[in-house]
Amino acid sequence: MRKLCAGLFVICYFVLNAVVHGATIEIEGRALDCPKDSAGVFVCQKDAEKILVVDTGYGFSAVTKSGSKYPIVKLVDKVSDGTRVLFEASDYLRSKAPDSKAKRISDTKAVISSLKGVKHPLALELVADAKEYLKNNKGGEKELNLTIGNEKEAYQCRMGETRKLSQAETKLDELYGNVKCEYYSCQKPGSDEKVLAFLPTDNSFQGPSVLKMKEGQAQLVVGDFKATGKDGVTYLEEQKSTGDEELYDPRLLKADIDPSLMVPSKYEASKSSFNYLTNLNENNFTADAEGLCSSNDIKDLFSLQKKIGKEMRDHLSEAELVEYLKMVDGSISSYYVDKKKGQSLGCLYQGKIVDNSVIQNFDHLKDISIPKPVTKYLTEEEVQKLFTDAKNMKDIPFGYKYDGCYARAHIMSRRFEQMGIAAQKVWIKGDLKVPGTDIEWNYHVAPVVEVKKKDGTIEKYVIDPSLTEKAVTVDQWVAKMDRGYKGPIMKTTYPFPLNGGSFDRTVVAISSSEPFAPMDMPITEEQKMGHATQVLKEFSEVLASRGK
Missing domain, CATH: 3.10.620.30 (C8orf32 fold)
Known part of the structure; x- marks a missing residue:
């Protein structure tokens, strides 16, 4: 649902110092022996493929180009010098998005970003190739055909107009091509459903999404949709989610408890939409993105989204909750969860649901929660x-x-x-x-x-x-x-x-x-x-x- 630029976020990261003259670098399952150039980059060669690996400060990025194809950034799985692992990427970054025009544009933008400031001749060549590709394949299709769920739902979408940019914004857009309104107003013939689609050409924490709104209700679609241009070329494709509805969570962090426990039972059937519309981080992003759009149809859809979100947030203060206590990393943590969902999580103690892990540390719970007996009251x-x-x-x-x-x-x-x-x-x-x-x-x-x-x-x-x-x-x-x-x-x-x-x-x-x-x-x-x-x-x- 939300994508990260390859190689920019890591679990383990150690800086390669100057004494490392070469390394074994694993890129998408391939192990390559790569010498370290005097410019501080690793130059790998695999048949006709050009591969440049750079230290981004957050991890490692591999920029590759094969033949006449456009250059792209690939995920570096692991870097080792034969005796120690110097870098290893997180497992959850290994998924791939389907090929599409938006993905190709995003890939080439990532090349420019990853190689910014690198003076190696191959880096300059790859950046020039990426800029040439972007010049010939400008992103942001004005009109798209959107289909959801194996083409069972078909919409016609039009991109919102971008407001006049400042001089600084114009320079950023020239460099990265992403300072624009990338929201679409979509309609299904014969339906009064209102649809706001975010279809960016960038891989970002706020990935592509489609929000369907009708009669004060909202449904968020974060997978299983495809957008094509008028020429029939796939502009963007989001793979179908597996299993239950994915719960929208922009943090990209492992939660200490199941986040769905904090969704009121009233919104269980649309829990992802609920989290999306009531999340403060998402609201801040939406406000920034909305500021780039000037067309009235997009602004009207934003207003409707805010109205539905406000109604949901207003219900939060009325939700029936119960406290849930659980041991996390050796400490007792407390959370408000939906009262109905919380009943099966543990035992009831002083109005709180207590997990078995806390019961095993019951003396500590009493020590921090129960004040010592008062032997003398003050006047x-x-x-x-x-x-x-x-x-x-x-x-x-x-x-x-x-x-x-x-x-x-x-x-x-x-x-x-x-x-x-x-x-x-x-x-x-x-x-x-x-x-x-x-x-x-x-x-x-x-x-x-x-x-x-x-x-x-x-x-x-x-x-x-x-x-x-x-x-x-x-x-x-x-x-x-x-x-x-x-x-x-x-x-x-x-x-x-x-x-x-x-x-x-x-x-x-x-x-x-x-x-x-x-x-x-x-x-x-x-x-x-x-x-x-x-x-x-x-x-x-x-x-x-x-x-x-």
Whole structure:
């Protein structure tokens, strides 16, 4: 669905130093012995094929040309010097896209990009050949015939007009040929379905896609479609997906849990469309791409896409969720998942679904989530005095509010405990702003103590001189911050879900004094105190340099 330029993203990468004079280079299953040229590139020869391998800084790219064919970039599988592996590509980059005009144009653009700045004679020759091919095969067909699903659905598509480019954009387009509107407005004769197709001539993280929209519903097609020009030549072809509908995820990263668990059951039948239309990264890309298009038909389709996406996002704050706890890399991680889907994932504990891996680490869960017993409650007067004492701790830079809350909270908590006061922590995760300032946080934390009020009730009070002028209740502390997420505030215990923002929700959690960061971290108390002390020292020096 989304393609990466060959050789630019790697799992293992080691820089070849000057003492390496040659290497065995595997390219798409072929092993070649390639000497290293004085220009620092590897020149390989295979019959009549010219092969140049360059270090891109991210990995290795092999630019090849056979006979009169246009030059292309091929994936370098492995580079070794006979005794050690110097580079090895990730397995998931090995898939190939079907041949098409768009692919050939993309291949030649990749040649120019990969060999930029390389002065080797063969590099200059290959770049010249690539530019000549692009000159004779300009990308971006104005009109296309689009078929989906073995030609069962046929559409006529017209490319959107590109707005007037700036001088800098024009230079980029001349070099790479990709600064243009590459969205198409498509219609099926006799249908009121609205179709917006993204059919780029570049391999990009946002690969080709077709979005079909009708009556407030949307269906995303990321495979099993083909676009041909009026001359019948295949312009672009996306191979049919195998198995279940592929869940749209632009991150290209292995998820810690099945991403479909976070899709509300209401959208299960169209989960890929849901993720596509509610994903913030995709929205940002769409906004940039939309800015290149000037034709009204494309803008109208973008407006409809945004409307449907907004309706879906509005439903996120209403979705029924449950917390799901799972061990990941030796730590307990928490996620919001669809409540219905979460029921079969583990056991129910304090309203949360707990995976068996967490049950095996149950003592650790209790240690970080359950505050230590309170043997003595503070009075309302005593908690205000404690706030004043904390505010007067000269080595804690409360005036540096942009960062360091985790360090302030940990140092204060330990000092309170040395005073015989049981300390806890309160965490808030969300899109947070401090009114009247330019300060923005994605999370904040402060120490908490328990107070016995005059009417006999017990309430948690927050000690946070960086935010308030006195000790306040947890609700008052939360209210001091503006919240960008408009959904409900979710109250829970540590470890708390870090994906609350995906559901337009702010999360507030209570923990023991042990956790040091929003994510459960396997570090010692000595490491926590050492890091906290160093951070506060550095921020104090920053304030001192500003005369504060």
